[in-house]
Amino acid sequence: MKAAPEAQLRLLDLQELDTTLDRLAHRRRGLPELAEIAKVEERIGGVADALVAAQTEISDIDREQKKAEQDVDQVRARAERDQKRLDSGQVSSARDLENLQSEIASLNKRQSDLEEIVLEVMERREEAENRLRAVETDKEAADKELAELAERRDAAYQEIDGQAELTRTARSGVSGDVPDDLLKLYEKLREQHRGVAAAALLRGQCQGCHLQLNTVELNAIRAAAKDEVVRCEECRRILVRTPESGL
Incomplete structure (x- = not known):
């Protein structure tokens, strides 16, 4: 799947908002x-x-x-x-x-x-x-x-x-910046992974499963095009590259 780097970064904003909504819902129930x-x-x-x-x-x-x-x-x-x-x-x-x-x-x-x-x-x-x-x-x-x-x-x-x-109002604005196919994948993964579908790659570590990627995996990500949507090999969440990714 392809998506502009900017759109992929918006997934992190979307994930943060969704996590906030999940936290509020949990707080409401409890x-x-x-x-x-x-x-x-x-x-x-x-x-x-x-x-x-x-x-x-x-x-x-x-x-x-x-x-x-x-x-x-x-x-x-x-x-x-x-x-x-x-x-x-x-x-x-x-x-x-x-x-x-x-x-x-x-x-x-x-x-x-x-x-x-x-x-x-x-x-x-x-x-x-x-x-x-x-x-x-x-x-x-x-x-x-x-x-x-x-x-x-x-x-x-x-x-x-x-x-x-x-x-939810803020989420509506952010989700509009994400392509439909990427958004559909994101929503599907949220259902599969307890609400967390996208995670940042931070200093070689997936922030979704918190596992350190090995050298082969990091090299594959380095070689991938900037608009390529990459996934964590361990948790299969969308892995978003940032300036702090350590690539």
């Missing part, structure tokens, strides 16, 4: 905020589960409390009804009177027991509310931390994307 966000999101997921569990617990306790209070009301209403019968003097039989008094005593005992259950349920509800408030506090803190991390991430994205846009 922002520390991304790992921190993932951890916080995982924490929020756990908090969300705990929040549902706490809310469900309170809902269950509320149903339990409502049932216990209804039981108390029913027993109280029956005891009051029996007490009215007793106070009205409607019961004249001694045996019926004794049975009624016994039932009232039993109902009062049952009411007392049920009221103890209501109090115990209310205490459990208060404890559940405390747990719910603690979970809500954790969620609020996690949401706040996530928002702050997202803000830092977005600011970093904006900075990186701004640099990348400027670099």
Whole structure:
């Protein structure tokens, strides 16, 4: 392949810009905020589960409390009804009177027991509310931390994307100075060699694979025409000759 020496030198400028773009893309993917966000999101997921569990617990306790209070009301209403019968003097039989008094005593005992259950349920509800408030506090803190991390991430994205846009603009200008066939080869080699397709020959060493060329290889490059596109025998990257090549 043939290309003017000036066009070959532009490959080094193009490679530098592409390396910068690759570095920016790597930096964008590896922002520390991304790992921190993932951890916080995982924490929020756990908090969300705990929040549902706490809310469900309170809902269950509320149903339990409502049932216990209804039981108390029913027993109280029956005891009051029996007490009215007793106070009205409607019961004249001694045996019926004794049975009624016994039932009232039993109902009062049952009411007392049920009221103890209501109090115990209310205490459990208060404890559940405390747990719910603690979970809500954790969620609020996690949401706040996530928002702050997202803000830092977005600011970093904006900075990186701004640099990348400027670099792409510069790349567009440089690539226009490279012939199409050479540019096509360059792009192909970039895919094959982890983004590095062109390297300078510096004091007899390929800056792509950093291996020193032997005398035979250097003599072949010296003998090549200036517009000949040469390749490194080791890494097969485009080898660009410069005044510091040591030829």
